[in-house]
Amino acid sequence: MVSLEEALKIIEAARKKALAIGQPMNVAIADAGGNLVAHVRMDDAWIGSIDISIKKAFTARAFNTSTRDLAALAQPGREFFGINTSNEGRIMIFAGGLPLKRGGKVVGAIGVSGGSGEQDQAVAEAGVTAFS
Amino acid sequence: MVSLEEALKIIEAARKKALAIGQPMNVAIADAGGNLVAHVRMDDAWIGSIDISIKKAFTARAFNTSTRDLAALAQPGREFFGINTSNEGRIMIFAGGLPLKRGGKVVGAIGVSGGSGEQDQAVAEAGVTAFS
Amino acid sequence: MVSLEEALKIIEAARKKALAIGQPMNVAIADAGGNLVAHVRMDDAWIGSIDISIKKAFTARAFNTSTRDLAALAQPGREFFGINTSNEGRIMIFAGGLPLKRGGKVVGAIGVSGGSGEQDQAVAEAGVTAFS
Amino acid sequence: MVSLEEALKIIEAARKKALAIGQPMNVAIADAGGNLVAHVRMDDAWIGSIDISIKKAFTARAFNTSTRDLAALAQPGREFFGINTSNEGRIMIFAGGLPLKRGGKVVGAIGVSGGSGEQDQAVAEAGVTAFS
Numbered sequence: 001m002v003s004l005e006e007a008l009k010i011i012e013a014a015r016k017k018a019l020a021i022g023q024p025m026n027v028a029i030a031d032a033g034g035n036l037v038a039h040v041r042m043d044d045a046w047i048g049s050i051d052i053s054i055k056k057a058f059t060a061r062a063f064n065t066s067t068r069d070l071a072a073l074a075q076p077g078r079e080f081f082g083i084n085t086s087n088e089g090r091i092m093i094f095a096g097g098l099p100l101k102r103g104g105k106v107v108g109a110i111g112v113s114g115g116s117g118e119q120d121q122a123v124a125e126a127g128v129t130a131f132s
Numbered sequence: 133m134v135s136l137e138e139a140l141k142i143i144e145a146a147r148k149k150a151l152a153i154g155q156p157m158n159v160a161i162a163d164a165g166g167n168l169v170a171h172v173r174m175d176d177a178w179i180g181s182i183d184i185s186i187k188k189a190f191t192a193r194a195f196n197t198s199t200r201d202l203a204a205l206a207q208p209g210r211e212f213f214g215i216n217t218s219n220e221g222r223i224m225i226f227a228g229g230l231p232l233k234r235g236g237k238v239v240g241a242i243g244v245s246g247g248s249g250e251q252d253q254a255v256a257e258a259g260v261t262a263f264s
Numbered sequence: 265m266v267s268l269e270e271a272l273k274i275i276e277a278a279r280k281k282a283l284a285i286g287q288p289m290n291v292a293i294a295d296a297g298g299n300l301v302a303h304v305r306m307d308d309a310w311i312g313s314i315d316i317s318i319k320k321a322f323t324a325r326a327f328n329t330s331t332r333d334l335a336a337l338a339q340p341g342r343e344f345f346g347i348n349t350s351n352e353g354r355i356m357i358f359a360g361g362l363p364l365k366r367g368g369k370v371v372g373a374i375g376v377s378g379g380s381g382e383q384d385q386a387v388a389e390a391g392v393t394a395f396s
Numbered sequence: 397m398v399s400l401e402e403a404l405k406i407i408e409a410a411r412k413k414a415l416a417i418g419q420p421m422n423v424a425i426a427d428a429g430g431n432l433v434a435h436v437r438m439d440d441a442w443i444g445s446i447d448i449s450i451k452k453a454f455t456a457r458a459f460n461t462s463t464r465d466l467a468a469l470a471q472p473g474r475e476f477f478g479i480n481t482s483n484e485g486r487i488m489i490f491a492g493g494l495p496l497k498r499g500g501k502v503v504g505a506i507g508v509s510g511g512s513g514e515q516d517q518a519v520a521e522a523g524v525t526a527f528s
Contacts, residue, residue: 003175033297034443035179039171043135047167062444076472079513082480082489087447088352089485179298180326183351208340216346221353225346249343267439299443303435307399311431 013130025114049113056097056111067097096120134240145262157246181245188229188243199229228252277394289378313377320361320375331361360384409526421510445509452493452507463493492516
């Protein structure tokens with residue numbers, strides 16, 4: 001489980017990181033069931049990234065993986081090529097989604113979208129750190 | 133425009149109202165473009181209401197109306213019967229969505245879902261009051 | 265949580281009831297996140313009911329309610345009219361879906377489809393009884 | 397035809413294999429019509445793999461092929477590139493789906509998802525063996 005209080009704490013840490021790197025972001029938190037707990041879109045963040053942030057969070061929980069790692073396996077010729085057409089379009093296969101763990105078990109996930117893959121990843125990592 | 137800061141203030145007021153009436157809620161805020169600014173699911177709120185709260189906010193902005201008023205017009209035999217199958221399923225036709233106005237102009241909307249229609253409406257109104 | 269072992273026990277009880285009333289059924293079990301744990305289609309049960317049984321289980325968990333009770337509120341003029349166009353078509357608003365509770369808390373749901381509303385409801389109730 | 401009794405027997409063999417290799421799996425069985433007969437998600441198996449296991453079973457029956465063989469033909473530049481966007485998104489193009497044959501004729505299929513392509517394939521093969 002990820003409580004709303006925890007989700008908002010994670011989001012706050014992610015926002016601070018996004019401000020620090022100067023790139024407005026969408027940040028979404030999912031619980032153990034992959035369902036949305038909270039989402040924020042920072043002022044001037046891309047509207048196309050609302051959906052992507054929510055789906056990255058779902059994806060990271062759906063496969064207990066970072067979406068960046070999944071991206072590598074979803075390339076042409078790799079073992080999960082085509083996985084992004086599963087789950088009714090809810091799978092995103094690029095950086096910015098990370099599992100949230102407690103006691104070694106995945107209990108939710110964070111999804112970040114609004115900048116480059118590297119920026120999204122950095123902001124997601126800041127959120128994970130705040131949860132640990 | 134509804135800034136993220138304003139959205140979180142509206143959500144906070146809505147949460148307080150939800151706590152006061154003892155019914156956990158999903159609360160979503162949309163901006164002038166109908167796009168999500170922020171969403172929170174209170175602990176133990178229905179997971180089926182995540183989607184509904186977001187769509188009520190979209191609907192209230194999409195037609196600059198309360199979803200409760202739209203509900204009346206969307207009944208069998210009334211002039212907007214069937215409207216909820218438009219817009220790729222993003223239209224919700226029951227109480228809990230309200231426009232957010234500034235200077236007489238609609239600049240966004242709030243969508244609330246998690247209880248009876250009356251409860252959702254009361255929580256949405258608390259959010260609107262905090263914005264005014 | 266509903267473990268797979270528990271899900272199969274619930275399904276077994278539901279199957280026995282379906283055999284007793286002579287109507288082959290689809291039976292689906294969802295966990296706390298609304299995600300499928302197990303599904304079976306009895307021989308000669310309707311193929312159109314595969315999807316319906318899975319969606320009834322989701323619906324019963326999504327709103328912590330029996331789908332039969334939701335059906336009443338989803339009629340024209342009632343407060344949840346139109347709810348079945350939410351959640352990307354995953355909401356079913358007729359009898360056969362029931363929450364699974366443990367210690368007063370909803371931890372999953374059963375969805376049954378393959379006969380009349382009354383038959384579906386009876387089979388779902390047999391499943392719930394086996395879980396209690 | 398694959399009866400429910402046969403499907404559960406196949407699933408049981410697949411589960412044993414999954415336990416033996418220490419990777420929890422989703423296992424789905426489809427009949428000659430490509431429609432789901434039974435599905436189980438083992439405890440702690442990925443929730444994103446529910447959908448994938450069901451779709452691998454459909455795919456293996458839809459084209460009477462292993463999904464691993466289809467994967468090769470679905471790569472960029474190959475003759476079935478893009479096939480996974482057909483059939484309303486029900487086609488999966490990576491290992492884990494195998495046809496079930498009786499008397500040389502395809503009568504159904506198994507779909508497995510929850511680990512690496514190699515693991516999914518091994519578990520699906522264990523299911524096929526139990527059916528033969």
